[in-house]
Amino acid sequence: MQKYDYLIVGAGLFGSVFAHEATKAGKKCLVIDKRAHAGGNVYCENVDGINVHKYGAHIFHTNDKTIWDYVNQFAEFNNYVNSPVSISKGKLYNLPFNMNTFYQLWGTKTPEEAKSIIENQINEYGYKNPKNLEEQALSLIGKDVYETLIKEYTEKQWGKKATELPAFIIKRLPVRYTFDNNYFNDKYQGIPIGGYNKIIEGLLKGIEVKTNIDFFKDKVALSALSEKIVFTGKIDEFYDYKYGNLEYRSLRFENTRLEKENHQGNAVVNYNDDHVPYTRIIEHKHFEFGKQKHTIITKEFPEQWTKEKEAYYPINNDDNQNKYQQYKALTSKESNTIFGGRLAEYKYYDMHQIIASALQKVKKELN
Ligand code: UDP
Structure with missing residues (x-):
């Protein structure tokens, strides 16, 4: 007997939104994730009061009031505005490309x-x-x-x-002839007060979640638990790489705790020069205007992806897109599996887009 209506593979934003809406409609869901926690890449680790964005910095932004209202159900947002700077050949420049940058x-x-x-x-x-x-x-x-x-x-x-x-x-990057360092053009922007975990906890409240479970290690038994599967992992892995693997870009994060209040004066500082091995340094406390005596910084090193590493970014060039289309053709033949999210759709989605896509797919499913 199938115990659940939906087995949701992956407790990131797509899976959590799907689970939340399906549960609200009276469906029984089991959410599994291979990591030790839910939240996917928006998961944060609180280190003495500072929310460390463990899988890379996430800044929420959207132009869509429905999506903004949706996330605001689970947490209030602060008024953080992303204004990264970039260091190139010893000089500092404002981003995105605007009148400040041009002056510099x-x-x-x-x-x-x-x-x-x-x-x-x-x-x-x-x-x-x-x-x-x-x-x-x-x-x-x-x-x-x-x-x-x-x-x-x-x-x-x-x-x-x-x-x-x-x-x-x-x-993705705006070009502006005004002195405006806001990285995004969207109407709504901010960081959830209390961190992204609060949103995930809100979405998954009352839903059965099992962590440290690798779907591929026990695919047959897990699939038998539910009538349908919502799969948010890598699409090529789902089909056992039968057309070869899609390319991804991976990242390595190097976190350092410093016993000082303020290291770089901004949440995001990019490093353009190719002799610097990382692309940016994130100083997490500035996302939440933290006043702690210590600070946590993260250097982000891009890395070649291999099957043991996290797949952070799809590399959507023509070769990969063509291969993805072959996998996608297989998904359209599946009647009991729904695919969604950055990895299953092989798409460079932002958070607001994932939420919109999950809401759309769950609505279609429940109708
Ligand atoms: N980019 C760049 N210089 C920068 C920041 C970004 O050339 O200082 C380019 C780069 O190709 C990058 C893309 O813009 O992949 C998108 O960057 P963004 O920071 O928006 O993306 P994220 O990595 O945060 O998803």
């Missing part, structure tokens, strides 16, 4: 001055139909910004030449 690069003080430099560079180096990240960046912002703040960061982040990467990655 060229000394330009007005939008006309900055625009004229950028437009000249776009005319000289840009492309009508940019086919890769380098061509896209040159066409969007010109050569100086590309060479000072994008090229080396990007190539170390992805372990590939910017000419081998998809253009869409760089479209």
Whole structure:
């Protein structure tokens, strides 16, 4: 006898939102995760009052009021605004690319001055139909910004030449002719007061969750527990890599506790230069305006992915997308398995997009 309506594989945002909504509709869910905790990559570890984003910094932002209201059911959000800075060849620049950045690069003080430099560079180096990240960046912002703040960061982040990467990655970054260092264009932004764990706890309240369970180690028995499966893990692994593995980028985090109040004055400092082996240093307390006497910093080192490592980023170039389409064709033949999330959809999703997608899929399912 099947004990559950849904076995949800993966207790990240997609799985947790799905479980929450299905449970609310009277369905019985079991959520499993191979890690020792729920929360997926938004999980935080509290170290003497500082929420350490264990799997990389997460800043919530959305333009969608429904999604904003949805997360606000579980936690109140603070007014943190992400304004990273980047260090390149010994100089510090504001991000995203805005009037402050242009002043720091060229000394330009007005939008006309900055625009004229950028437009000249776009005319000289840009492309009508940019086919890769380098061509896209040159066409969007010109050569100086590309060479000072994008090229080396990007190539170390992805372990590939910017000419081998998809253009869409760089479209994430705004270009502005105002003195506005807000990294996001979205209407709503912040960090949940009390940390992301509060949101996950709220979503999974009253739902059976089992951690330290690897679905692939006991697939047959686990699958027999429920009528349907919601799978949020790696799509290629689900099909035993039958078309070969998709490529991912992994990360290694090096955490250090420092007995001082403030190390870098900002939550996020990027390091563009290729001789610096990490892409950024996160100082977690600044996400929550922490006043502790100590601080925790994390250096983020991009790494080549292998099957034993965490798959953080899908590498959505043409080769991988073609392979993903083969796997996707198999998923459409499944009647009892629902696929969702960054790994199962092989998509560079942000948190708000995952939530929207989970809500949409669960709604469709329950109808
Ligand atoms: N990027 C860059 N320079 C920077 C920050 C980002 O060139 O200082 C590029 C890089 O290609 C990166 C992409 O923009 O992969 C998206 O960066 P973001 O910080 O938005 O993504 P995250 O890694 O936080 O998901």
